[in-house]
Amino acid sequence: PYCFAKNGIIDSSAAHIHPMDISLIRGYGIFDFFRTSNYVPLFLSDYLDRFIRSAAKTHLNLQFSKPELAEIIKELIQKNNLENGGIRMLLTGGVSENHFSPSDGQLFIFCEDLLFPSQEKYEKGVKLLSVEHVRAIADIKTTNYAYPVWLSTDWKAKSAEDVIYHFNEMISESSRSNIFIIKEGKISTPNQHILHGITRMRVLELAPETEIRPISFEELLSADEIFITSTTKKILPITLVDDHKIGTGQVGSITKKLMADFVEMEK
Ligand code: PDD
DSSP: OOEEETEEEGGGOOOOOOTHHHHHHOEEEEEEEEEETEEEEEHHHHHOOEEEEEEEEHTTOOOOOOHHHHHHHHHHHHTTOSOOOEEEEEEEEETTTSSSSSOOEEEEEEEEOOOOOHHHHHHHHHHEEEEEETTTTTTTTTOOHHHHHHHHHHHHHOOOOOEEEEEEEEOOOOSSSSEEEEEEEEEEEEEEEOOOHHHHHHHHHHOTOOSSSSSSSHHTTTSSSEEEEEEEEEEEEEEOOOTTOOTTTSSSHHHHHHHHHHHTTTO
């Protein structure tokens, strides 16, 4: 496979990162992740905007414009014959003298296989484990996921799919997904301490009446339906939070409708 590294498209095996890059030693870098559907990079413009915004907010120098990035991605999809796959853009924090300050980083763009949850999970819903935590600089897609990677051993042992973060009784998001709740037909999603997900944005277009507001952990537990959204999960129903059953414990009708509408939107 081919990737973008060293300012050009090269064989992936020739891509290297310096061991002292602060992405590695401090977790300081940014990335973004999107996918192709039938060779088309879905919602590309939104992902590129977010990546460019993340670079600016982290004071990292992205030396490529939006049209240049789009061109590189187009070429990579062609060269890798990427019909349905993932594309990861990574801008590292760079190597600096004090091993701490951001410097000129490296841009990598590489293609990956996609791994969606099983059909059974979409049909029956999955469990989230609640964890008291709030992400720092949550709206920037930084490379720092040390905490959820560490948590994952625990949530897997408890047969959960992922976590739901809450802090001061308010919920924010899952480790790599946004969250929506439905109560008496009304859809709501939190607006604080979250990454502004592109899938979340699409759901807000499908259901423009959604309330974007602070949501408490108590409200989460008393919801009729819950689902999470992300590039790699699409719309995934949640039927358990810890050992608490959500609604009837089955995937709800509004969630099912949005899942179907989203499939149409991807076409
Ligand atoms: N995660 N919140 C966080 C913290 C995320 O890392 C992600 C994406 C999302 C959902 O955003 P989107 O709909 O744009 O994918 C929310 C990616 C998929 C990942 O880290 O694998």
